[in-house]
Structure formats: structure tokens, C-alpha cells
Amino acid sequence: MNLQKLFDLQRQLDERIEQEHPRKPGEDRLAKKNLALLVELGELANEWRGFKFWSHDQEPRTEEKIYCRYCGGQGEGYFAGHTWTGKKEKCIFCNGTGIMGVKNPLLEKYVDGLYFLFSIGLEENIGILDEVDVCQSDDITSQFLELFDTISNLPYDISEYPYIFGLYLGLGEMLGFTWEEIEESYFKKNRENHERQNNGY
């Protein structure tokens, strides 16, 4: 596990965001990043679904089709490439399948949380943690609850940061992710985050 690489990318992204969205006087960015992390954690729990005892579908959302944005998932349209033809043609962008690929919403949400976790570390000048003790509760629900609890308290007790990091890595393992998958998804999201800034997000 090489945290340095991700940490360096995070620093570059955060510096860019700071330039594009300068801090207002007195703005508490730690509080905002902390809330953002809690929001991502909630969204992650929603993609995991394992706590939804009221539903027959408690399976994690690990596969979701990405529909072709050119034909709206139809596989055909009244165009050839970008040119309007007036008669139905097979979409050349998805080869008529209507589908551009598959994504893993559970992993993507996990990685969004990791972004904010790194960003909080940078905000507080914590630097790279030399060693992370991966922590795991008895079950995933308890792991989420422990994370919500400790993250909510983080602005008042930043010394909990390494413990939270260990809990977050522990959660990743419990959700079945390898570090390689996490890294790959982080790099992909990094490109998207920069594109968003290019496009005035």
C-alpha cells in the first residue's frame, strides 16, 4: 500500500481547488470537509445496503451499467455519428448496445470518502501516516457507526485521525476491496475531479 502516491495527487488537486475556489475570510474548511466525509460515508452505506432489513434486496451495488450518452441507451437514433440523418441508425458510439461500460458505485463512493479523508489530513498538516493500524469491528454496520461517531468528533479531537484512517481502511477490507482496486479507482476519480475543475464545476 503506497499512500504517498495518493497523498501527492490529493495535494495537487486540493491546491487547484483552493485556487479555483478561494477561501472566504473565516471560512471553516475543516468543518466542511468533515461534513463532506460524513455525507460520502452515508452514500457509501446506501450503496452497501446491508442495513436495509426492510428490503429483500440487501446486496451491495457493485455493478451498474453506464448507458451511452449519445443515444441515451437506445442503441440507435436518427443520426450517424454527430450528423442528423432523419432515419434510424445504429449508434456508432456504443455499437448499438446502448451501453458504454460498467461501474462500481460501492467502490466509487468508498474512494470519494478516501479523498476527503486525505484532504482533511492535508488541511490539518498531518502528513503521511507511517503506519496505519487497520481496525475492524465485528460487523459492517458497527464499522460504519464507529466511523460516523469518530468522524463527527474529529474537529474537536484531531488526534483521532490515525484511528479513523485505520477504521476506513478496515471498512474497505470488510467491503471486499483490494488496495489495487482502490488505487485504480482513486486515479480514475482524480482525472474526473481535474476535468470537473477544467469545466468550471
Ligand SMILES: O=c1ccn([C@H]2C[C@H](O)[C@@H](COP(=O)(O)O)O2)c(=O)[nH]1
Ligand atoms: O477540497 C476538496 C474538495 C473536493 N474533493 C473531491 C473529493 C471527491 O472525489 C469529490 C466530491 O465531489 P462531489 O461529487 O460530492 O461534488 O471532490 C477533494 O478531493 N478535495
